[in-house]
Amino acid sequence: MIEGMKKLYNHKLSHVTISPLNDYTDEYLRDVYMPPKLLAMYKDRREFKKGYTLVTQYKDVFSTDEKVYTRIFLQGEAGSGKTTFLAKLVLDWCEESHISSTSDKSSHFFADVHVLKGYVFVFHILLRNAVKQFDVYTMIKEQIIDLIYSQEDREKAYRLLNEIMKRERCLALLDGLDEWTGPGDPHNLPTLVVDHSKCVMIITTRPWKLAVGKITHSDINALLQLEGINKPLDLSKVILSRFVDIKELEIKHSAFKDYILNQKLEELLSSPLMLSAIVCSYAEGIELKGSKCEIYILLLESLFKKPNSEICTFEQPPYPCFKRTQYIQTNIEQLNRLSELAFHLMFVNEKENSIAFSIMELKKFKLNESEHKEFVLKSGILTETRNASILRSESSFMFFHLSMQEFLAAYHIARNTHLIDGIISDYLKRHNAAYLDVSQVFIFLCGLDISGAEKLSSMMNEQNTCDAPGTLLERDGLIHLRHLYDFQKIPLAGYREAVSNGHTGISITLSHFNFDLKKFDEHTIRDLHRIWTINGANAISLVVYCENTFEKKRISTANDESASHIKFDLNSCTQLKYLQLGKDGILITGKYTTMYIF
Structure with a gap:
């Protein structure tokens, strides 16, 4: 059975398409694989927060010094490399010994393959092919065993699989929770029967799936955040080398890096899907603008x-x-x-x-x-x-x-666009936190039709605000609206997409603002402030966390490109209920209320 699984995996997973423009352009995965930027999340009271420690070894995926995990979640946005990471893990398990690839510039990343050898069997499952199932054993039978054995031998193989999962240390890799629905309560996650409790599960998903409330913190033993490629420019060079003469590679790649900086495409490069599209289009003479x-x-x-x-x-x-x-x-x-x-x-x-x-x-x-x-x-x-x-x-x-x-x-x-007031409005009312589910659709709509996107943003913002009672916490006189502020990433991404497509007079709706000047870069602060300026009448909460940020960098507003401060005029904020100011660098002036953040 082990040999059959390895043959199956080497056939299905060993190659990856490097060009979204050409399905026939595939490469041996090890030759083009680059380590991911993988961060461990940690639990802080009622939420998981992103840590700053990069996970670079398999042992840190499965355990810490204090605890061994049995149900591990790996979350990342679309195209961030979740599926590729699992494929590489499976191929590492298949190899008798670790083989460093020619492109492995960071060979110390996930080099501890011996950790994987501690699992006698590794089961690789695509959840999109098991949307109505919840039993992991059944998924393994249909997606693995049925592809290894002929129909005459399957019953014997099923019995063997059951005994293996009872007795042996196994690893089940379940890819794409966001593409899986299952039968519903109480089966909101793929499950293992009690007899198969020796199995460890790694489940990949987009973040919104964990935010809709059906998956409790007790369901999550460990949560990892995949933020794309650790060194995207290195991967861009590897992909570019497949399209240009080796003698011209250095010159071409240097020109490509200049192009990325000039067109402000750095943020998109972290996604392997976006990176491959940008590099391959560039190789064909097509330049994009973000x-x-x-x-x-x-x-x-x-x-x-x-x-x-x-x-x-x-x-x-x-x-x-x-x-x-x-x-x-x-x-x-x-x-x-x-x-x-x-x-x-x-x-x-x-x-x-x-x-x-x-x-x-x-x-x-x-x-x-x-x-x-x-x-x-x-x-x-x-x-x-x-x-x-x-x-x-x-x-x-x-x-x-x-x-x-x-x-x-x-x-x-x-x-x-009439569908927004009809079918989409009904959809948002039917499903809790549906605004998270449709966030990518909204961002695309911002680039296509800004008037429709503005209408949809108002509906999404209203649903996010209506969810406030469940996420509003008061401790020590401070207001914490963490989940509400997570939402601001969506209109912010939509605003940027609209600008990239040449739209002007953008009026995206947002009621809860969190200006964390310590964490946000200059572009984020500037774009978020522009959204603030058109939402004074909608603003319900405002949190500003400063720490002499502007001593190190200058932030300019739309009104004054040379300003070293940003201005919050609160005169029009008739609905403002919560105001939280943190640290120094804040000056409040004016007849009514105007804040300057330095």
Whole structure:
């Protein structure tokens, strides 16, 4: 069984696509793998906080000096490298001894492979292929055992698997909790039966899934935050080396670094998905300007090119990111049908059918017809999986990446903004903390249609504010609205996406502001302050934490680019209920209330 699993993993996981523009451009994972930026979270009273210690060894994933973990969560945003990290872990377990790759500049990162050898079996599971299941044993049977053994030998293998999971030290890797629904209460997490308690689980997810309240702190033994690649420029050089002559690599990579700085793309590089799109487009002579929509339309165009390479440009592009496209106009009917499907799955379907769906969903949008079905499958936008059945052979379909489904849903909303007051409003009312679930859709919408995004931001902000009673804590006279302030990341990202796409007069709604000048960089403070200036009448709480920050850096406002302070005029803040000022560097002046933060 061990040998069969290793053969399966080496076949399925050993190669990775380095170009989102070309599915056929794959490389041996070890040759292009770069260590992740992995941080341990720690529990502080009622919440998990991000620590500053980088996790660089497997032993620190599984335990500390005081405790060995049995259920470990690894959270990270879309495209941050969660799936690749698990694939590398599995391949390290498969190897008889650790083999350093040519690109392994930091060979000391996760070099303690002997820790993995302590697990007799490692089970690698894709949760998106098990959306209606909750028993990990059943998932392993269907996704691993059934691929190793013929039907005649499976019953014997199932019994053997059960005995192994009772007696041996095993590791179950469950990838994509955010793409899994399960049957609901009380099964809000994949579970192991009591007899299989020797197994350790690592579960990957996007952060919003842990924030919706169904997963308690007692469910989480350890939480790790994956923030992308530890050294993204090193990976950019490795990917670029696959497209340029080795003699020109240093010159080309130096020019690429200048391009990244000039276009302010550094933040996007931490995501492996975004990095590969930026590097590959640059290698093909396409330069981007920091817009996520621009990157995703480039990915979409490259996929559409496969089944239909006829070139046609827009005379009047409907959205800024469509301006330089060549293969979108030709395939606009396919795009519109796919985007309607993406929207329907996310906002109309039940959650358990929002990721994986049947041929019936394709029929609703006339994508089952041979010409259209061939297009969506050949392009790679949708993938098809055969489901074994005694009675009949059935297929399930899914978008190749959840973030692409979210982009397409945002495009459909931009074309039909009336949906915001109807279906989306109902969706937000039906689901607790749904504003977290749709955050990526909102950010894409900010780049496509700012008026629709502004309306959606008002609804999301209202839901976040309505959740305040459960997250508002008063201790020692201080107001702590941590979860409310976590929300400000979403409109902040949306504002930046809108600016990147050339939108002006942006009016995104936000009621709770936390200016932590010690943690935030200059760009974050400036952008957040601009959102503040248009939300005086909406502001409910304001926390400002200073510590002589501006002695080291100058922060300018929209009104005065040379100012060494930022100004908060509270005269229009008629709803302001909570004001918390921390440390020094704050001057309060004016007839009513004006604060200057130095």
